[in-house]
Amino acid sequence: MDHHFVGIPELAGVPRVAVVVDVMRAFTVAAWAFSLGVERIVLASTESEALALKARHPGWLALKDGAPAAGFDAVNSPGLLRSRDFAGRTLVQKTTAGTVGALAVADAPLVLCASFVVAGATARFLRAGGSGPVTFVVTGEDGRADEDLACAEYIGRCLTGDEVEVSPYVRRAEASRAAADLAAGLRSGYHPDDVALCLEVDRFPFAMVARREGDLMVLRAVPAAVAVADLAAGLG
Ligand SMILES: O=C(O)[C@H](CS(=O)(=O)O)OP(=O)(O)O
Numbered sequence: 001m002d003h004h005f006v007g008i009p010e011l012a013g014v015p016r017v018a019v020v021v022d023v024m025r026a027f028t029v030a031a032w033a034f035s036l037g038v039e040r041i042v043l044a045s046t047e048s049e050a051l052a053l054k055a056r057h058p059g060w061l062a063l064k065d066g067a068p069a070a071g072f073d074a075v076n077s078p079g080l081l082r083s084r085d086f087a088g089r090t091l092v093q094k095t096t097a098g099t100v101g102a103l104a105v106a107d108a109p110l111v112l113c114a115s116f117v118v119a120g121a122t123a124r125f126l127r128a129g130g131s132g133p134v135t136f137v138v139t140g141e142d143g144r145a146d147e148d149l150a151c152a153e154y155i156g157r158c159l160t161g162d163e164v165e166v167s168p169y170v171r172r173a174e175a176s177r178a179a180a181d182l183a184a185g186l187r188s189g190y191h192p193d194d195v196a197l198c199l200e201v202d203r204f205p206f207a208m209v210a211r212r213e214g215d216l217m218v219l220r221a222v223p224a225a226v227a228v229a230d231l232a233a234g235l236g
Pocket residue numbers: 022024025026027065066076095096097098099140187188
């Protein structure tokens with residue numbers, strides 16, 4: 001099938017089906033947040049928008065990448081997040097690449113956000129819906145981030161339904177510049193386990209679907225068994 005792999009600056013027009021990939025670390029973090037009880041993630045375009053949303057909605061939490069900052073409740077690190085309890089909370093997320101990529105395709109009829117921890121569920125969700133050709137948004141390094149490209153290509157191969165050996169894709173991600181920078185502690189808001197946590201394949205059984213809800217772009221965890229048609233009917 002004719003999938004497209006594009007960086008954020010290359011996006012032209014509105015894709016029919018978009019899978020936005022950020023392995024390190026936005027959509028690994030998002031998946032961990034859902035596993036820790038977050039009900040929905042609101043994707044914000046700026047840090048000030050994230051803080052304004054939090055201020056307008058008592059009980060909401062805000063997360064951003066980079067160093068911890070006043071007003072934010074968490075950073076973009078799976079290792080730092082995993083001991084938290086977010087039961088029933090709404091989390092506003094703003095990062096450099098991942099959330100920007102998802103907002104760039106907000107008008108697409110179907111948007112999934114993905115990383116290795118939800119790769120299998122993402123592929124099963126798309127196959128159950130018979131999605132057809134997918135536009136993979138490779139969010140890092142203007143489309144050249146190999147951790148994102150490897151994950152996108154892996155999901156693309158899985159869409160054929162064939163058995164796909166994941167280890168070559170994980171090795172590429174492990175050798176990526178983002179992994180090296182993270183491992184060297186060059187990125188802020190970091191835990192030493194972050195690279196390993198971002199390279200776990202299929203840790204979680206859900207896909208992550210982003211949709212406009214009013215004037216917000218909202219990400220939700222959806223069981224892979226829920227077909228696209230059911231989602232459209234509001235059963236997701
Ligand atoms: O937090 C991250 O890993 C990055 C920001 S940086 O490259 O580390 O400065 O953001 P993301 O949107 O998750 O790629």
